Amino acid sequence: MSKMNIDKKIVDDLVANDISFVTTVPCKQLAGVIEEVEKRDEVFHIPANKEDEGMGLCAGAWMGGKRPAIIMQNTAIGVTINTLATLIQYYRMPLPMLISYRGELREPVACQVEMALHTKALLAQLNIPTYHFHKRSDVEEFGMILKHTFMCNKPVAILTDANFWGGYGEQ
Amino acid sequence: MIRSEILSEIAPLLRDQLVVCNIGIPSQELHVIDDQPSNFYMLGTMGLASSIGLGLALAQPKPVVVIDGDGSVLTNLGTLPTIGNNAPPNYILMIIDNGSYGSTGDQPTYTGKKTCLAGMARAAGCDRVVEVQDVDTDAALKQALEAGKATVLVVKCDSGNAKMPVIPLDPVVIRDRFMKAVQA
Numbered sequence: 482m483s484k485m486n487i488d489k490k491i492v493d494d495l496v497a498n499d500i501s502f503v504t505t506v507p508c509k510q511l512a513g514v515i516e517e518v519e520k521r522d523e524v525f526h527i528p529a530n531k532e533d534e535g536m537g538l539c540a541g542a543w544m545g546g547k548r549p550a551i552i553m554q555n556t557a558i559g560v561t562i563n564t565l566a567t568l569i570q571y572y573r574m575p576l577p578m579l580i581s582y583r584g585e586l587r588e589p590v591a592c593q594v595e596m597a598l599h600t601k602a603l604l605a606q607l608n609i610p611t612y613h614f615h616k617r618s619d620v621e622e623f624g625m626i627l628k629h630t631f632m633c634n635k636p637v638a639i640l641t642d643a644n645f646w647g648g649y650g651e652q
Numbered sequence: 653m654i655r656s657e658i659l660s661e662i663a664p665l666l667r668d669q670l671v672v673c674n675i676g677i678p679s680q681e682l683h684v685i686d687d688q689p690s691n692f693y694m695l696g697t698m699g700l701a702s703s704i705g706l707g708l709a710l711a712q713p714k715p716v717v718v719i720d721g722d723g724s725v726l727t728n729l730g731t732l733p734t735i736g737n738n739a740p741p742n743y744i745l746m747i748i749d750n751g752s753y754g755s756t757g758d759q760p761t762y763t764g765k766k767t768c769l770a771g772m773a774r775a776a777g778c779d780r781v782v783e784v785q786d787v788d789t790d791a792a793l794k795q796a797l798e799a800g801k802a803t804v805l806v807v808k809c810d811s812g813n814a815k816m817p818v819i820p821l822d823p824v825v826i827r828d829r830f831m832k833a834v835q836a
Contacts, residue, residue, distance in 0.1 A: 502707070502710070502711060525710065527710070527734065527738055528734075529703075529730070529734060530730030530731075530733060530734060531728075531730045533697075533700065533728070534700065534703045534730050534731055534734065535703075536700070536703075537697070537700035537701075537702075537703025537704045537706075537707065537728075537731075538703050538704070538706055538707035538710075538734070539707060540700075540703075540704050540707060541672070541703065541704040541705060541706060541707025541708035541709075541710075541711065542707035542708065542710060542711040543707075543711075544692070544704075544707075544708055544711075544827065544830060544831050544834060545707065545708040545709075545710070545711025545834060546711055546712055546834065546835065547711040549707070563696070563697060564697050564700065566696075567695070567696025567697045568694075568696065568697040568700065568704075571695065571696060571823045572823045572824060572826070572827040573823075573824050573827065574827070
């Protein structure tokens, strides 16, 4: 599957699962997905300035009757731990988090490895169901993961690394 | 006036609205003054009341009143550009600005010094920004509800807290009854 088709497949799955409210803090790896989200009439796209703010928007949208999702980088796990614990988990809200997993194989920026080292440990500590997309074919599970998220009313992390995207900046 | 006196005065107006109330003593005060299923009490997560309310206002058509504080807005200043560029007409952000972190012992915030939240909201792109003194809150909120435009209402008042018990409700109960009030 080409990079462009992955972007489209991901947003198709969001729409097919009735997700109509998406907030984003950008990452280069997710630029194509964000562009695709912006294009779709079925999805309201609201860029956030920080990921905890974005999770607040998603919490409100969900209580208002819309299914939300957040698109962000794994560095944001460091920003959002309190929000995940005291808002999303404490009030038992569903939140799919499509995450650019910087600092993994084919990463060119050394500093990104520092938060990559903590990402899965932090998610495990928070008991957040976590899926890691490393090969292109892993995207086939995305729709199932979304269904799982809204079945169990939990935040769920989908980590997508550089190899999955075809190498950081190599596309 | 202190915040609890303002909340007591506007309680009849708030009763018929969806209200997202800030963490700490503000939620405890509102809970004691006039508990309603249409009140969403924040029990944690300082700073996100304005964001939760914005998501709610964008997702459904009923009016949403956010009761926020100066300290909480200062901790999530990125919210103001997001509000300025996206807030729908059913969104009212009421910032009770008493120039202090009330829930933690009334330490001063910068809004009691040189910082002006109304000016920051305008610079962030919010079109209808109103600043009033505590005694004019009821009239200003009424006008905001009738304005049919997104409003940031900054209420300048005295610092101080009423002595209140913590909210005994389970968060899932607060959330569930609130969602039923949204759908009603």
